[in-house]
Amino acid sequence: AQSVTQLGSHVSVSEGALVLLRCNYSSSVPPYLFWYVQYPNQGLQLLLKYTSAATLVKGINGFEAEFKKSETSFHLTKPSAHMSDAAEYFCAVIGISSGSARQLTFGSGTQLTVLP
């Protein structure tokens, strides 16, 4: 079984401020973790992914996330927010085990607003 919890359905930051979007997961097996971004009226685009290699993962548009097994977390950060970062962000997990179905489980999403 696996699940994802995103803390905060809405987050507002000022332009130039740190972006921190929180994601906690539960998985009965070592997970693969993803962050997707959805811009208005568009589909989901992969930001970054953790697949059991380096625990600090760098993605597109200056975002990064750190896998912390002890905290079961995979928080998304960006040092300096830009207006174009305003979007909805989804954390997702897939539990990897022999013979498992490829069920990608999504969190409920966090809407990021960037204030001028």
Place this chain on the structure above:
Amino acid sequence: EAQVTQNPRYLITVTGKKLTVTCSQNMNHEYMSWYRQDPGLGLRQIYYSMNVEVTDKGDVPEGYKVSRKEKRNFPLILESPSPNQTSLYFCASSRLATGITYEQYFGPGTRLTVT
């Protein structure tokens, strides 16, 4: 260009009128999936397919059907749509092989309204 396409992008229909939303991918992916997105609920999986003629239920399959007769196509069928199926629908695909990173590619979405 590698992509997942969906049609139509927008659809308004009435209760009970059968409809099909098409999904096609040009990446030769084995795995395809349908999700619905509702405010506050994130994305929930409806059905998925591991390969041609292999489909299985996701978390919210009631009221939907799928078929996978060709590798590239995975249509979603609503035989008798109801207002609670008003939602934003996404099709996704990915490779299915040991050691591959399970990245899913998403279509642009189909916004369905059932009145």
